[in-house]
Amino acid sequence: NAGVMQNPRHLVRRRGQEARLRCSPMKGHSHVYWYRQLPEEGLKFMVYLQKENIIDESGMPKERFSAEFPKEGPSILRIQQVVRGDSAAYFCASSPKTSGIYSYEQYFGPGTRLTVT
Amino acid sequence: AQSVSQHNHHVILSEAASLELGCNYSYGGTVNLFWYVQYPGQHLQLLLKYFSGDPLVKGIKGFEAEFIKSNFSFNLRKPSVQWSDTAEYFCAVHFTGGGNKLTFGTGTQLKVEL
Numbered sequence: 549n550a551g552v553m554q555n556p557r558h559l560v561r562r563r564g565q566e567a568r569l570r571c572s573p574m575k576g577h578s579h580v581y582w583y584r585q586l587p588e589e590g591l592k593f594m595v596y597l598q599k600e601n602i603i604d605e606s607g608m609p610k611e612r613f614s615a616e617f618p619k620e621g622p623s624i625l626r627i628q629q630v631v632r633g634d635s636a637a638y639f640c641a642s643s644p645k646t647s648g649i650y651s652y653e654q655y656f657g658p659g660t661r662l663t664v665t
Numbered sequence: 666a667q668s669v670s671q672h673n674h675h676v677i678l679s680e681a682a683s684l685e686l687g688c689n690y691s692y693g694g695t696v697n698l699f700w701y702v703q704y705p706g707q708h709l710q711l712l713l714k715y716f717s718g719d720p721l722v723k724g725i726k727g728f729e730a731e732f733i734k735s736n737f738s739f740n741l742r743k744p745s746v747q748w749s750d751t752a753e754y755f756c757a758v759h760f761t762g763g764g765n766k767l768t769f770g771t772g773t774q775l776k777v778e779l
Contacts, residue, residue, distance in 0.1 A: 551708075581766065590669075590755060590769035591709075604764045639709065643765065652697050652716075652759040654767060656709040 550575060552657035553622075554640050560663045567627040567634070569660045573642030579603075580623040581654060582615060585637040597623060630664045637661050667692045667760045671770035678746050678777050686741040686773050688756030697759040698739040699767065700730055704752045712754075715739065726750070751777045 553572040561567050573580050579598050583591040593607040597617040608615065612630075617623040627634055638661075641654035672687040690696060698715040713724025720732040730741045739756060756770040 579765070583767075583769075588771070590671075590771040591757075591767075593766040593768070596765055604766060606764070607766070651765060652767070653699075653711070653714060655711070656701070658708040 552640055552642050552655055554638075554657035554660050556660060557658060558661050558663070560665060561630050562665055563631055564629050567630050567662055569625040569627075569638050569640075569662070570622040571625070571640030571642075571657060572622040573640075574644070574655055577642035577644055577655070579643045579651070580617050581641040581643070582623075582625050583639045583641065585639060585659075587636075591639060594625070627662075630662075632664050635662055635664045667758075667763060667768060669756055669758050669768050669770040671754075671756055671773050673773045674771065675774045676776070678775070680748055680777055680779055681745045682777075684741070684743040684746045684750070684775070686754055686756075686775070688739045688741065688770055690737050690739070690758045690760075690768075692737070692758070692760050695761040697761070698730070698732060699757040699759075700724065700728070700739075700741050701755045701757060702752045703755065703772075709755065712741070746775075746777050748777045748779055751775060 581596050582594040585591045595608045595615045596604040612628045614626045637659045639659045640657045643654050669690045700712040701709040702712050703709050715722045715732050723729045728743050732739050753772045753774050755772045757767040
């Protein structure tokens with residue numbers, strides 16, 4: 549069973565460019581979560597999606613950030629006009645079921661380390 | 666606001682020493698609790714979880730954790746650490762009524778010396 553896949557693993561962008569981070573959930577998982585980890589901090593929730601729906605985006609910055617999980621293909625986290633403060637590790641997780649306690653059990657990908665120069 | 670705190674940011678132990686990492690949360694309602702581990706260069710892996718039942722839960726690699734509801738705590742323990750346990754450990758809490766997201770502590774970097 550392939551785990552959660554994220555690419556690229558490392559991404560360097562200049563200020564003002566766009567960053568696109570991709571996440572493929574585990575096989576059979578239909579829910580995806582994005583978290584951000586800033587240096588010396590824990591993971592902070594950004595957004596929770598299921599196919600073609602954003603369920604909870606309460607942790608997503610209001611500007612420049614967007615996420616999608618189309619019917620076909622990976623989930624995409626998009627950061628427009630990146631700034632130095634966006635430099636962080638971005639982790640994607642997926643969960644196995646749509647309801648019940650096991651929907652809270654999340655499996656993480658290896659992360660994308662974004663560096664903004 | 667609901668939060669998770671891990672008191673020890675860096676811990677250094679010798680092999681065979683016992684380990685206890687603290688985790689506390691602030692919330693009076695029902696919670697689901699997790700410990701994740703991140704080995705150097707690898708992704709987060711689930712060590713153990715608590716949903717209900719016996720408050721002492723056993724996970725992989727000899728780790729266990731005890732949920733003490735009155736203390737709002739879920740401390741991670743291992744009787745005898747190995748060099749290969751060197752990693753960062755994260756406590757995570759799912760607060761019921763707060764959607765499906767997990768709230769993480771800031772992590773504890775554990776270094777085990779030979």
